[in-house]
Amino acid sequence: MPLTDGPALKMEGVSVYYGAIPAVREVFLDIPAHKITAFIGPSGCGKSTVLRCFNRTNDLIPSAKVQGNVFFRGVNLYSKKVDPVEVRRRIGMVFQKPNPFPKSIYENIAFGARINGYQGNMDELVETSLRRAAIWDEVKDKLKNSGLSLSGGQQQRLCIARAIAIQPEVILMDEPCSALDPISTLRIEELMQELKEQYTIVIVTHNMQQASRVSDKTAFFNAEATDQGGKLGYLVEFNDTVTIFTNPKQDYTRDYVSGRFG
Amino acid sequence: MTLSSNPRDLSDLQGDANSQFKPNLRSRYRLDRAFELLTWLATLISLIVLVTLLFDVIGDGAGSLNWDFLTSPPSRRAARAGLWPALVGTVWLLGITAVVAFPIGVGSGIFLEEFAPDNWFTRLIEINVGNLAAVPSIVYGLLGLTVFVDILRPITGGTSVLAGGLTLALLILPIIIVSTREALRAVPSSLRQGGFALGATRWQVIRDLVFAQSLPGILTGTILALSRAIGETAPILVVGAAGYIAFTPPLSLEGLQSDFTALPIQIYVWISRAKKDFEPIAAGGIVVLLVVLLLMNTSAILLRNKFQNKKL
CATH class of the missing domain: 1.10.3720.10 (MetI-like)
Structure with a gap:
């Protein structure tokens, strides 16, 4: 189902607290469908925290509290009627460190489908998912081997295949290449370009070259010191990637993307 | 940087004489050895106890098995x-x-x-x-x-x-x-x-x-x-x-x-x-x-x- 009009994801005044301590304040964002949106910013500015609001994985941290509204195709993800498990089925996630399950490559893919009650042909699904994640040729002869036997880059593509297998509409990526070498990173970036035709992608990255290479839109986050000595993240600027990197409106953004701090 | 005429050891290298570091390697290695010996002794003691026990019991009991x-x-x-x-x-x-x-x-x-x-x-x-x-x-x-x-x-x-x-x-x-x-x-x-x-x-x-x-x-x-x-x-x-x-x-x-x-x-x-x-x-x-x-x-x-x- 192509999403041509309207943003895929929308944040309206989202603030996140850990206990009583605010971590991110009042983010307003429109994430376009079938585009790659990058979140950049220094450590501790809350990019990952904001990302986790989209699939409600912040719910898993007992002390975390999310205020404001997050809309997925117009549905408020934080309304009482919405089940977080259903949210995560539609909005997949890939983590910083590849985390394949200690199961066979086949089972790594089949697991998500099975627990979500997939009725179709499992062999077919496993093959398509692995093909789309550009790892099929490397693993087709050893589907019974452990997912952990693969190299780091392969493991991360396996994790992408695993996320694709439950047919989400959005894929969140939390620094997916930070544990990988440049060649594996390149493969993942190429893969993202192919995937964006079918999926909306949001990626958190520390690597500004990566953001400028792969993304269509870029959100720059920064952190300000709070009275209690903590850090409070906020969205500084959100625009087309080209604009952010060549002609940003805020001085902070200009300093950051030109490498003057961070 | 010039080297002394014929260095055979790292400490022979020029400029080492007025270094502020006193490596004192010999005594550091001695401590290392001493600690290894102590842990080895601890292992030995528990081993001796176990083996004595086993021998004693098996010696006494083997006949009735x-x-x-x-x-x-x-x-x-x-x-x-x-x-x-x-x-x-x-x-x-x-x-x-x-x-x-x-x-x-x-x-x-x-x-x-x-x-x-x-x-x-x-x-x-x-x-x-x-x-x-x-x-x-x-x-x-x-x-x-x-x-x-x-x-x-x-x-x-x-x-x-x-x-x-x-x-x-x-x-x-x-x-x-x-x-x-x-x-x-x-x-x-x-x-x-x-x-x-x-x-x-x-x-x-x-x-x-x-x-x-x-x-x-x-x-x-x-x-x-x-x-x-x-x-x-x-x-x-x-x-x-x-x-x-x-x-x-x-x-x-x-x-x-x-x-x-x-x-x-x-x-x-x-x-x-x-x-x-x-x-x-x-x-x-x-x-x-x-x-x-x-x-x-x-x-x-x-x-x-x-x-x-x-x-x-």
């Missing part, structure tokens, strides 16, 4: 005494203990680690479980005497193998809970997050990812706890294990209510006899007990390896 010794009932004459009822009693006890303690212990461990909210009540339970693991076994015996032998007499039949097994189950329950929790805690959180991110419910994450990953650790902890139960004498003595049983509990539901004895009890009874000729058969009993223990620990390792390999 034979098929008849294993398969005969005890007797007032040392030459005819055997430990068949004690061996069967021990197997009975272990079976009951395992069947009762494993599901309850693992269940509580999973609840405390995965489901329970972090509040004063669960912290109180945690502290208590930790303390229970250190309570002397005789106290469990007294508890078993009151609860299983007296109050639950209609079910257990009084001083029965069932009462003994339940008492031992109580005794090892805290150990199983603690080791289950440790095994669960060792599962990396990235695994749980990966499961949740795919739309798994808590139960699915626990069943398919966390439990599968921690099963070897849980099994190891359980079998080590059972190994502790097998050697316990005091609690089952209190709940009425008999010193002289000429029959074995029948393999039936009624068998659960029958009188029983166990290896440690049998050994204890033999040793406390005045007659010298019971000493070798007591030693023989100890050898049998050690072999049973060894078999259990071996099976623990084999089980663990099997599950670890299955994962990969």
Whole structure:
């Protein structure tokens, strides 16, 4: 189902607290469908925290509290009627460190489908998912081997295949290449370009070259010191990637993307 | 930078004389060696104790080990005494203990680690479980005497193998809970997050990812706890294990209510006899007990390896 009009994801005044301590304040964002949106910013500015609001994985941290509204195709993800498990089925996630399950490559893919009650042909699904994640040729002869036997880059593509297998509409990526070498990173970036035709992608990255290479839109986050000595993240600027990197409106953004701090 | 005419050593390099670093390598290495020696000595001492014990027991008991010794009932004459009822009693006890303690212990461990909210009540339970693991076994015996032998007499039949097994189950329950929790805690959180991110419910994450990953650790902890139960004498003595049983509990539901004895009890009874000729058969009993223990620990390792390999 192509999403041509309207943003895929929308944040309206989202603030996140850990206990009583605010971590991110009042983010307003429109994430376009079938585009790659990058979140950049220094450590501790809350990019990952904001990302986790989209699939409600912040719910898993007992002390975390999310205020404001997050809309997925117009549905408020934080309304009482919405089940977080259903949210995560539609909005997949890939983590910083590849985390394949200690199961066979086949089972790594089949697991998500099975627990979500997939009725179709499992062999077919496993093959398509692995093909789309550009790892099929490397693993087709050893589907019974452990997912952990693969190299780091392969493991991360396996994790992408695993996320694709439950047919989400959005894929969140939390620094997916930070544990990988440049060649594996390149493969993942190429893969993202192919995937964006079918999926909306949001990626958190520390690597500004990566953001400028792969993304269509870029959100720059920064952190300000709070009275209690903590850090409070906020969205500084959100625009087309080209604009952010060549002609940003805020001085902070200009300093950051030109490498003057961070 | 110029080098001295013919350096043979790093310290011969020019500019080293007025360095502010005094490497003092010789004495640093001496300390290193000394510490290694101390740890080696500590290992040696425990090894000597173990080997002496084994040699002593095997030397005394080897003569009395034979098929008849294993398969005969005890007797007032040392030459005819055997430990068949004690061996069967021990197997009975272990079976009951395992069947009762494993599901309850693992269940509580999973609840405390995965489901329970972090509040004063669960912290109180945690502290208590930790303390229970250190309570002397005789106290469990007294508890078993009151609860299983007296109050639950209609079910257990009084001083029965069932009462003994339940008492031992109580005794090892805290150990199983603690080791289950440790095994669960060792599962990396990235695994749980990966499961949740795919739309798994808590139960699915626990069943398919966390439990599968921690099963070897849980099994190891359980079998080590059972190994502790097998050697316990005091609690089952209190709940009425008999010193002289000429029959074995029948393999039936009624068998659960029958009188029983166990290896440690049998050994204890033999040793406390005045007659010298019971000493070798007591030693023989100890050898049998050690072999049973060894078999259990071996099976623990084999089980663990099997599950670890299955994962990969």
